[in-house]
Amino acid sequence: MAQNQPIEALIDLMARLPGLGPRSARRAVLQMVRKRETLLSPLAEAMQEVARNVRECGNCGNIATGEICDICASNKRATGEICVVETVGDLWAMERANVFGGRYHVLGGTLSALDGIGPDELRIPRLVERIPAEEVTEVILALNATIDGMTTAHYIADRLDGMVRLTSLAQGVPVGGELDYLDEGTITAALAARKAF
């Protein structure tokens, strides 16, 4: 296919995004070229803006524009509760349910002996530090209901044992299910019925 070089390069990159294959990447790029002023240029600028200004929150691991994310910086969020999630996507899923008023801690994954991911790779030491520093009284373990998620929850429960009240999302999260795929109602119910871990 003797196609245009910059176009080919863009299609190859787009095809690496989750959910897009070569065909949908081609369609997306054609749409961009058709809407250069209203879509392509704004996309390029929005990406550059994110690349320049977005980083990890130094406190919780959420996405941030400054040193600290909007949630950690807000004085409207309860300081005594931390909800522990695996990824930023899971944090967003919790926020969409709009039912948790505390702060978060984003682990960045789960423990995995197979992949060589230990506690230090997961921002767990920082979680332990936050308990006294933010006078935390409850840690809600909102990990995915997968084997790795449960293993990680148990490890964290051991580390924080005696320091703080530990709860986990109620059953209601389907077994094997991932937070990011759940509707707001299920997340709301699971949080309301949370139980001691």
Place this chain on the structure above:
Amino acid sequence: MAQNQPIEALIDLMARLPGLGPRSARRAVLQMVRKRETLLSPLAEAMQEVARNVRECGNCGNIATGEICDICASNKRATGEICVVETVGDLWAMERANVFGGRYHVLGGTLSALDGIGPDELRIPRLVERIPAEEVTEVILALNATIDGMTTAHYIADRLDGMVRLTSLAQGVPVGGELDYLDEGTITAALAARKAF
């Protein structure tokens, strides 16, 4: 959802691409943030490159980096045959089949009384000019097998009547089907069995 402003803006733009909704846009943006150096920044640069350098071929309407596209500029393409397609996506589909050695003419859509799209909106005058200018002996009408596509094919056949040999892709293109969704084999067979229009 009190999310990060630049992130929200990028998700909104990504969600406007064909095949992506709000959920897949969020997943794509999270992936970009995770892979800033290898995905986000290269994507931003590739888009800027396309926005700066890619335009319409002044001859055929294909995507081009210079005044004229690679296909029109190539001396390896037969000059006597023009394949008329609706969109650049259809041109790419023909090129993937790798069976046509001539040049293209991209109409940019189909005639549509409803949408007020007439011959002048469709680069049809330029097609008429190309017949003598490039000593064209055959025009292959490779429009989609839709009602608008057929209407447009008949209009072009009337305009070029007596100037040139007119053919169309053989049946083999499913009725109501669009070129961009066809496999290479079907396109190859349809082109090989093309018939006088």
